[in-house]
Amino acid sequence: MSKLLGWRKIPIGTIILEAGSTFEVRTGDWRTFKPVIDHNKCTRCGLCYYYCPDGSITLEVKDGKIVKVDIDYYHCKGCAICEGICPVKAITMVEEVK
Amino acid sequence: MAKVIGLTGDEAVAYAVKQCDVDVIAAYPITPQTVIVETLGEFVANGELDAEMVHVESEHSALSVVTAAALTGARVFTATCSQGLALMFEILYITSGVRAPVVMAVANRALSAPINIHADHSDSMGARDSGWIQLYAENVQEVYDMIFMAYKIAENRDVLLPTMVCLDGFTLTHTLERVEMLDDEVAKKYLPPKPTYPYPISAEKPATYGSLALPDYYFEFKMQQQDAMNKAKEVIPKAMEEFSKVSGREYDQFKAYAIEDADVITVALGSTGGTMRSVARELRKQGYKVGSLTLRVYRPFPAEALMEALSGAKVILAMDRTLSFGAIGGPLFEDLRTLFYDAEKRPLIADIVYGLGGRDLTPAEAKAIFKYGLEIAKSGRIPELVKYVGVRE
Amino acid sequence: MSISLPKPEYLAPGHAACQGCGATLIVRQVLMALEPDEAAVIVTATGCLEVVTTIYPRTSWRLPFVHLAFENAAAAASGIETALKVLKRKGLLKEKKKMHVIAIAGDGGTFDIGLQALSGALERGHKFVYICYDNEAYMNTGIQRSGATPYRAWTTTTPVGKKIPGKPQFKKNLAGIAAAHEIPYVATASPGYHVDLIRKVRRALNAPGPALLHIICPCPTGWRHDPSKTVEIARLAVQTRFFPLYEILYGRKYIITMPVPKPLPIIDYLKLQGRYAHLLRPEMKGEVEKLEKAVNDFYKWLERMAEATKDIPLPSWYHV
Ligand SMILES: Cc1ncc(C[n+]2csc(CCOP(=O)(O)OP(=O)(O)O)c2C)c(N)n1
Ligand code: SF4
Ligand code: SF4
Ligand code: SF4
Ligand SMILES: [Mg+2]
Numbered sequence: 001m002s003k004l005l006g007w008r009k010i011p012i013g014t015i016i017l018e019a020g021s022t023f024e025v026r027t028g029d030w031r032t033f034k035p036v037i038d039h040n041k042c043t044r045c046g047l048c049y050y051y052c053p054d055g056s057i058t059l060e061v062k063d064g065k066i067v068k069v070d071i072d073y074y075h076c077k078g079c080a081i082c083e084g085i086c087p088v089k090a091i092t093m094v095e096e097v098k
Numbered sequence: 099m100a101k102v103i104g105l106t107g108d109e110a111v112a113y114a115v116k117q118c119d120v121d122v123i124a125a126y127p128i129t130p131q132t133v134i135v136e137t138l139g140e141f142v143a144n145g146e147l148d149a150e151m152v153h154v155e156s157e158h159s160a161l162s163v164v165t166a167a168a169l170t171g172a173r174v175f176t177a178t179c180s181q182g183l184a185l186m187f188e189i190l191y192i193t194s195g196v197r198a199p200v201v202m203a204v205a206n207r208a209l210s211a212p213i214n215i216h217a218d219h220s221d222s223m224g225a226r227d228s229g230w231i232q233l234y235a236e237n238v239q240e241v242y243d244m245i246f247m248a249y250k251i252a253e254n255r256d257v258l259l260p261t262m263v264c265l266d267g268f269t270l271t272h273t274l275e276r277v278e279m280l281d282d283e284v285a286k287k288y289l290p291p292k293p294t295y296p297y298p299i300s301a302e303k304p305a306t307y308g309s310l311a312l313p314d315y316y317f318e319f320k321m322q323q324q325d326a327m328n329k330a331k332e333v334i335p336k337a338m339e340e341f342s343k344v345s346g347r348e349y350d351q352f353k354a355y356a357i358e359d360a361d362v363i364t365v366a367l368g369s370t371g372g373t374m375r376s377v378a379r380e381l382r383k384q385g386y387k388v389g390s391l392t393l394r395v396y397r398p399f400p401a402e403a404l405m406e407a408l409s410g411a412k413v414i415l416a417m418d419r420t421l422s423f424g425a426i427g428g429p430l431f432e433d434l435r436t437l438f439y440d441a442e443k444r445p446l447i448a449d450i451v452y453g454l455g456g457r458d459l460t461p462a463e464a465k466a467i468f469k470y471g472l473e474i475a476k477s478g479r480i481p482e483l484v485k486y487v488g489v490r491e
Numbered sequence: 492m493s494i495s496l497p498k499p500e501y502l503a504p505g506h507a508a509c510q511g512c513g514a515t516l517i518v519r520q521v522l523m524a525l526e527p528d529e530a531a532v533i534v535t536a537t538g539c540l541e542v543v544t545t546i547y548p549r550t551s552w553r554l555p556f557v558h559l560a561f562e563n564a565a566a567a568a569s570g571i572e573t574a575l576k577v578l579k580r581k582g583l584l585k586e587k588k589k590m591h592v593i594a595i596a597g598d599g600g601t602f603d604i605g606l607q608a609l610s611g612a613l614e615r616g617h618k619f620v621y622i623c624y625d626n627e628a629y630m631n632t633g634i635q636r637s638g639a640t641p642y643r644a645w646t647t648t649t650p651v652g653k654k655i656p657g658k659p660q661f662k663k664n665l666a667g668i669a670a671a672h673e674i675p676y677v678a679t680a681s682p683g684y685h686v687d688l689i690r691k692v693r694r695a696l697n698a699p700g701p702a703l704l705h706i707i708c709p710c711p712t713g714w715r716h717d718p719s720k721t722v723e724i725a726r727l728a729v730q731t732r733f734f735p736l737y738e739i740l741y742g743r744k745y746i747i748t749m750p751v752p753k754p755l756p757i758i759d760y761l762k763l764q765g766r767y768a769h770l771l772r773p774e775m776k777g778e779v780e781k782l783e784k785a786v787n788d789f790y791k792w793l794e795r796m797a798e799a800t801k802d803i804p805l806p807s808w809y810h811v
Contacts, residue, residue, distance in 0.1 A: 007317075012326075015309070019306075053510075061497060075504035079511035121574060148577075158562070159607075162566035163567070166571045167574035300586065301555060304554050
């Protein structure tokens, strides 16, 4: 938890100036199952990227082509949408060991 | 030489708004405010005012439009009264909460039911806790002048609070009076520079406006608003003083007549102040020690200045043109009583409720009110804490 | 339409939406339609999306974002669109990118309490895009019925009782209401079909006036479905004709963008959602049939409209 600031310290009017600051929130803690990509199976079609509600699938792109698909485990909530979406079943949900 | 023309209160608002280089106007018609919107509409249609009129489908949307528009740094204006102000109620708090420096003219009109189109202050008084600055005009010249001052105050970076300029329905909105205009150049120099908001919406600095604050932060934002109101107490007299300089018309948070040695002082908002003053003047001639005060700034309540001005009186009569059902008295009365609670020398303070739904306060009634005050001064006793003047039993 | 990947992530993760939330999924897809030289001011109504993305002191938004109230998203968007226009005209706007205004509201904020402000804004012709993410109930306040809740769906205010099994009314036709304003562009979309959805947003952004997108929004929490099923359900809604995908141009021309000649049985759609669990009981067969008939009747009417208006030419901005 960040330190709570007093009213003299924060900008007025409920405004938040740091765009996208929820990025620091670790929603990965919500998971009970985590998606794992089998990179040998993955065709890098990019479909899973379009269907993640949490923007937790990252694409590495070179010359307009996807070269790597990864899961951002810091944010991924483990909904398993990507598992169902993948046309070649390259994603499997495996139980989290904590 | 400044131009002098005859204007009604509504027209005066529109002429001032035009000179304030407003960018976005949104309003919905309601008597007796309608002429403001119509006149502004004409200015825009004729190209005399480079602004956009948003012809909204309700007052709720009118205030939503201008509040959102203000966040871009544009100068905005709206006007309403009565039912329209009541419909805006939800957004009033949001405008002040997001600190949008909206200026709104309120053509004071009674609230339904029964439906009525005439003046009283029940509409704006209902909004007194909404975080808006409230200015009340006594005559058409003040209406005109207050629009400029309202922008000066609202957009002040230490304030950034929405501001209402209240003018009595018909008595001011529809009465033609002589108005001394400000030169465009003078007006321009007086007004703050744009953007009117310190964090204007921008793609380069994408900010979030109107976020959700839970118990861990809500209170802090409300404290900021309170702080801004406190700062407004200093900014308002300065804005008025500066306006006095550029216009040659004397402005202060209130307009007092013969209060220095008065035993009885009436405190009123709006056009009634004029009536009370002329009657006080007459009574003075007859040797009665009475005075009158017209309060131009109601929120933030100019407590210290009022205390100083009124402390010599034996009796203060609060003139409330509204009812606060079930309360001890009207809002002005309660504010004044609270003000003097800790004073060493406490005047007797009584409430006069009058003029609801546009009922005239006659000079005879005004005279009787002063006489009533003198009686209290003499007996040292308030017979009725709240006296209802001009109503039939 | 350029599909250069990856797109900027305008909605940062770390927000508090439930697992598998359709609303945040929709927003991601919607914002993928923005070109690199464009930006948008996002204006939302009170509701799930606003709440889960802007809890002070953090925000998920990487675009300017404004929230004022529940029923005034269209009015607030009108204000911003107007202000940006005036400021630009007066040379006071210092934006390098083209600024769009995108209002986003739930079904409650659109079909019900926000309908008046929406109608006003559409009639006035502001150049903005209005997105309704329709999760078919007031989710933020705990799943109460709205004018968008379907026939016989369970919500906390349309419980499944012995006498009344779920909502007795059908849902409003929002696209029809919007189209009656004869605005350039109205479309329905599903986050199960991202290409179609993004293309429609692109058309909406290109349209020379107001545009409205009505997007079906599965909500695991309120619909009582497994979070992994969000996309599957969003597709089944289309494949069963429960939520047909179409466009209406200028209130006149109808286009079915994803024809469903052979619909799947509606039960395939219903059975994945706990809010329809009671419809699986044998005695509810008649109710399911009633729903299926209504859905098919509407689809056939759409087909007739599309056929009858097929000769109306497409405007140039339509092609993306
Ligand atoms: C004027 C007003 N009435 C009621 C509410 C309470 N409220 C907040 S969000 C909401 C429901 C939102 O439903 P919807 O628009 O469908 O969005 P969802 O939460 O489902 O995404 C309600 C009833 C409010 N904030 N303001
Ligand atoms: S499990 Fe859900 S949140 Fe995680 S990457 Fe897959 S789609 Fe995204
Ligand atoms: S959908 Fe499957 S194949 Fe396509 S990029 Fe994702 S993991 Fe790879
Ligand atoms: S209740 Fe539904 S719409 Fe709201 S955040 Fe959860 S999944 Fe999304
Ligand atoms: Mg909803």
